[in-house]
Amino acid sequence: xxTFLQACxxxxxxxxxxxxxxxxxxxxxxxxxxxxxxxxxxxxxGMYLTxxxxxxxxxxxxxxxxxxxxxxxxLGAVIQHTxxxxxxxxxxxxxxxxxxxxxxxxxxxxALVLFGSEYxxxxxxxxxxxxxxxxxxLALPRLISFGVLIVVSIALFAFLxxxxxxxxxxxxxxxxxxxEVVGINTKRIYIxxxxxxTALAGIAGALLTGxxxxxxxxxxxxxxxxxxVVVVGGLGSIPGAFFAGIFLGLLETMVALFISPSYxxxxxxxxxxxxxxxxxxxxxxxx
Amino acid sequence: MSEKRKAVRTYHRNLAIVLGILLLIFVCIPLxxxxxxxxxxxxxxxxxxxxxxxxNLLGGMTGQNSLGHAAYMxxxxxxxxxxxxxxxxxxxxxxILGMVIVGLVAGIIFYPCFILRGPYFTLVSIAFGEALRQFxxxxxxxxxxxxxxxxxxxxxxLNFRFGxxxxxxxxxxxxxLLVYLLMKKIERSKMGYALRTIREDEDAAAxxxxxxxxxxxxxxxxxxxVAALVGFFYASYIRYIDPELMVLAKSTESVLPAVVxxxxxxxxxxxxxxxxxxxxxxLRAKYSSILPGINMLMYAVVLLIVIRFRPTGIxxxxxxxxLKTFVDTKILRKPPIEVLEEVxxxxxxxxx
Numbered sequence: 001x002x003t004f005l006q007a008c009x010x011x012x013x014x015x016x017x018x019x020x021x022x023x024x025x026x027x028x029x030x031x032x033x034x035x036x037x038x039x040x041x042x043x044x045x046g047m048y049l050t051x052x053x054x055x056x057x058x059x060x061x062x063x064x065x066x067x068x069x070x071x072x073x074x075l076g077a078v079i080q081h082t083x084x085x086x087x088x089x090x091x092x093x094x095x096x097x098x099x100x101x102x103x104x105x106x107x108x109x110x111a112l113v114l115f116g117s118e119y120x121x122x123x124x125x126x127x128x129x130x131x132x133x134x135x136x137x138l139a140l141p142r143l144i145s146f147g148v149l150i151v152v153s154i155a156l157f158a159f160l161x162x163x164x165x166x167x168x169x170x171x172x173x174x175x176x177x178x179x180e181v182v183g184i185n186t187k188r189i190y191i192x193x194x195x196x197x198t199a200l201a202g203i204a205g206a207l208l209t210g211x212x213x214x215x216x217x218x219x220x221x222x223x224x225x226x227x228x229v230v231v232v233g234g235l236g237s238i239p240g241a242f243f244a245g246i247f248l249g250l251l252e253t254m255v256a257l258f259i260s261p262s263y264x265x266x267x268x269x270x271x272x273x274x275x276x277x278x279x280x281x282x283x284x285x286x287x
Numbered sequence: 288m289s290e291k292r293k294a295v296r297t298y299h300r301n302l303a304i305v306l307g308i309l310l311l312i313f314v315c316i317p318l319x320x321x322x323x324x325x326x327x328x329x330x331x332x333x334x335x336x337x338x339x340x341x342x343n344l345l346g347g348m349t350g351q352n353s354l355g356h357a358a359y360m361x362x363x364x365x366x367x368x369x370x371x372x373x374x375x376x377x378x379x380x381x382x383i384l385g386m387v388i389v390g391l392v393a394g395i396i397f398y399p400c401f402i403l404r405g406p407y408f409t410l411v412s413i414a415f416g417e418a419l420r421q422f423x424x425x426x427x428x429x430x431x432x433x434x435x436x437x438x439x440x441x442x443x444x445l446n447f448r449f450g451x452x453x454x455x456x457x458x459x460x461x462x463x464l465l466v467y468l469l470m471k472k473i474e475r476s477k478m479g480y481a482l483r484t485i486r487e488d489e490d491a492a493a494x495x496x497x498x499x500x501x502x503x504x505x506x507x508x509x510x511x512x513v514a515a516l517v518g519f520f521y522a523s524y525i526r527y528i529d530p531e532l533m534v535l536a537k538s539t540e541s542v543l544p545a546v547v548x549x550x551x552x553x554x555x556x557x558x559x560x561x562x563x564x565x566x567x568x569x570l571r572a573k574y575s576s577i578l579p580g581i582n583m584l585m586y587a588v589v590l591l592i593v594i595r596f597r598p599t600g601i602x603x604x605x606x607x608x609x610l611k612t613f614v615d616t617k618i619l620r621k622p623p624i625e626v627l628e629e630v631x632x633x634x635x636x637x638x639x
Contacts, residue, residue: 035406083595090598093405097352098546099594101539105587112580216580220535224417227410266421269414273400276411280402 002135007253013142015249016149017204021222022229022241023156024200030173030236031193032088034096038104040223042198045107046072046205047214048115054122054209061122061209062144068206069199076198079103080191088190104223111216120214127210141210148207156200157238169193173236201226228272231279294622295630301619313460317453326452328568330524333459334517336560337466339544340553341513344470346542347550348479349506350486352409356514357537358416363389363515364522364532365423368435378447382519386512393511394504401503404489413535420533434529437522447523455524462520463557466513470553473509482506543586547593549600558602563589 021039028036046068053064087099129140160166171179172189180186204222212218225248233244251271255264320326342356366385370376376384400411423429442449449455473479481502484492489499522528548559563586570582597604605611615621 029406033406035409083591087594087598092598094346094350094352094546094550095594095598097406097409098542098590101354101542102587102590102594105539105583106591109580109584109587113578113584117579224413224535231407231410260425262425263421266418266425269418269421272414273411273418276403276407276414277399280407284402 003257005134005136007257008250009136009138011250011253012246013138013146013249014252015246016146017208017222017245018225018229018248019153019242019245020149020200020204020207021226022233022245023153023238024197024204025226026230026233026236026238026241027160027169027193027200028197029230031169032084032190034084034088034100035227036194036197037097037100037223038107039197039201039226040219040221041104041107042072042076042201042219043205043208043222044111044214044216044219045075046202047209047212047218048111049202050206050209051120051122051214061124061206062148065148065203065206068202072202073195073199075195077191077195079198080194084194085187085190108216108219115216117216122209122214124210139211145207145210148203152200152203153238153242160238165189165192169196170236225268228268231272232275291622291626292630292633294620295627298619298621298627305619310464314457317456323452324572326456328565330452330455330459331568332560332564333456333463334520334524335541335564336544336556337459337463337520338514338517338541339548339556339560340466340470341510341517342542343545343550343553343556344473344482344513345506345510347545347552347555348474348486349482349503351503351506353412353507353510354409354535354538354542355412355416356510356541357535358419358533359389359393359511359514360518360521360537360541361423361528361530361533362392362419363511363518364528365429365435365518366515367519368437368522368528369429371437372435377445378519378523379445382516385519386515389515389518390508390512394508397507398500398504401500401507413538416533416535416538420530423530423533429530432530434527437526439526448526455520459520459524462516466516467553467557469509469513474553478502478505540586543590547589547600549602549604551599552602552606555600555602559600562601 021043024042025036025039028034028039049068049071050061050064053059053067054061059067083099083103084096087095124141126140131138131140131143160170168179168184168189169192171182171184172186172193176186179189201219205219208218225245228248229241229244232247233240233242248268252264252268255267259267316329317326338356338360341359342353346352363385366388367378367381370381370384371378374381396415400408400415403411424432429435437448440446440448442451442454444454447458473482481492481497484495484497485499485502493499518532521532544559544563545556546559547563548557549555567582567586570585574581593600599606621627
């Protein structure tokens with residue numbers, strides 16, 4: 001029973017990261033209808049950024065979170081302005097797809113060239129502190145990360161729901177032409193959206209560094225899981241993405257607990273294919 | 288009329304001569320180049336370009352951007368390797384069997400997935416490739432993560448096993464040419480037109496009586512079979528395969544020559560492969576000890592530059608460049624397009 005509870009909590013904590021990644025991907029996918037295949041690499045960039053902020057300025061990893069978010073926002077905005085917006089005009093889905101794939105290659109191999117393939121960690125005074133909650137043991141960094149995650153998710157939800165820019169983003173994602181007609185500058189919204197998406201990935205990366213190793217391909221598995229979260233949680237739905245991420249994290253740990261850890265990836269991918277097909281079948285039925 | 292016909296005939300003759308010279312150069316390379324390193328790069332160009340052409344049938348021509356071609360290639364390699372080592376079947380025969388198996392698997396798995404469009408199809412192809420790889424890692428029959436090796440031994444054509452690189456060079460070249468001709472044939476057939484119509488607008492294609500699902504299944508099966516053939520060639524060449532063959536990065540690598548060369552053209556993957564792979568191998572050999580990943584970094588930079596500034600690829604740029612006008616008028620003596628069409632029409636009516 002205690003192992004089951006422990007697995008539940010671990011799944012929940014990991015699922016939080018999938019949720020956060022999924023939300024970033026969801027905003028980008030919802031507004032521009034492109035799949036951001038370098039989302040996982042953005043998380044990796046966020047991890048390295050945190051690492052260098054921590055080692056050169058001696059900052060605490062959690063204090064780096066807002067800084068990383070701001071830097072990543074500008075990185076995303078620059079990428080959107082110089083690369084993606086011009087290619088959006090060509091309407092070629094293949095090109096847009098391989099643009100983000102190429103960006104992912106650029107970032108992960110750039111990190112490999114610059115920093116080498118060694119694994120890095122950020123040692124903190126509290127990284128080995130564990131908290132006992134009844135039958136469950138929790139590492140303190142995981143708990144803090146999860147807390148920050150919840151706060152960021154709620155803030156994002158409120159931002160998209162109530163702020164003017166959030167309303168504009170939702171308007172563009174529902175109908176770009178209509179949004180342009182009512183006077184919304186869609187190009188600006190695209191830049192803001194992509195910046196927001198990469199900032200969220202960067203936050204996830206910064207929060208991960210507390211208990212995760214940093215290496216050039218660290219983001220790959222998170223990147224793909226973010227896509228699963230978007231599809232399962234539904235387009236444009238922040239609560240949907242949140243719960244889908246938690247579900248995914250729980251599914252992984254449950255498979256690892258009840259079947260075998262080596263099967264968890266297999267089950268995740270097969271479940272994803274089944275969900276995709278069933279979802280599409282339901283959509284076709286409704287028509 | 289006879290003058291026009293003569294002009295067209297001269298053009299066709301010039302085209303054949305130029306292509307023949309190109310082919311002759313490739314056939315003669317092993318006679319002059321003895322370095323195994325250089326020959327290895329050529330073999331790499333041949334099989335990667337073939338794989339890229341397989342992708343191009345599905346991605347470039349049909350508009351279904353698959354990112355799972357390494358999985359078909361890996362599955363083909365596994366199927367033929369296991370048939371050789373476990374069932375003792377002759378390699379050439381097992382290559383054909385492997386292609387059939389992979390074609391069937393792809394057709395059956397993707398039949399329900401073709402209701403998915405655009406990015407969803409890409410996602411499912413990634414998930415399929417990853418699921419297959421995880422399945423192989425967990426299966427004792429497939430040798431788990433340690434992979435399968437093919438037996439070494441004396442050189443023999445019967446067992447497709449050589450110590451030297453030259454036979455692989457010729458078989459690779461032949462494979463490339465055969466697949467190219469097949470793709471060219473498909474492009475000009477009814478199927479090719481149907482696939483391009485589906486790429487432009489699937490609903491419109493369905494409205495004019497093309498069955499999108501049927502044609503997409505045909506495309507995915509042919510594409511997967513070609514990838515399986517490449518897998519067989521790879522396994523026979525390297526003589527060892529493991530699940531790492533099927534990672535997403537390999538699928539991406541198989542698409543790059545097509546996108547850089549020009550995904551809308553059958554020749555795109557050839558051009559992209561011939562330019563990009565030697566460059567990448569050169570960088571890998573020269574700098575990988577001090578700067579690992581530099582070759583893929585270069586790939587990424589070239590890919591981004593091509594997509595940003597020449598969205599139709601190198602061939603797309605060539606098609607509208609002055610170079611092509613020069614080649615067409617001065618070297619090939621191509622008659623104007625109206626003349627070509629007129630002669631073609633006259634020929635067709637003459638036949639009837």
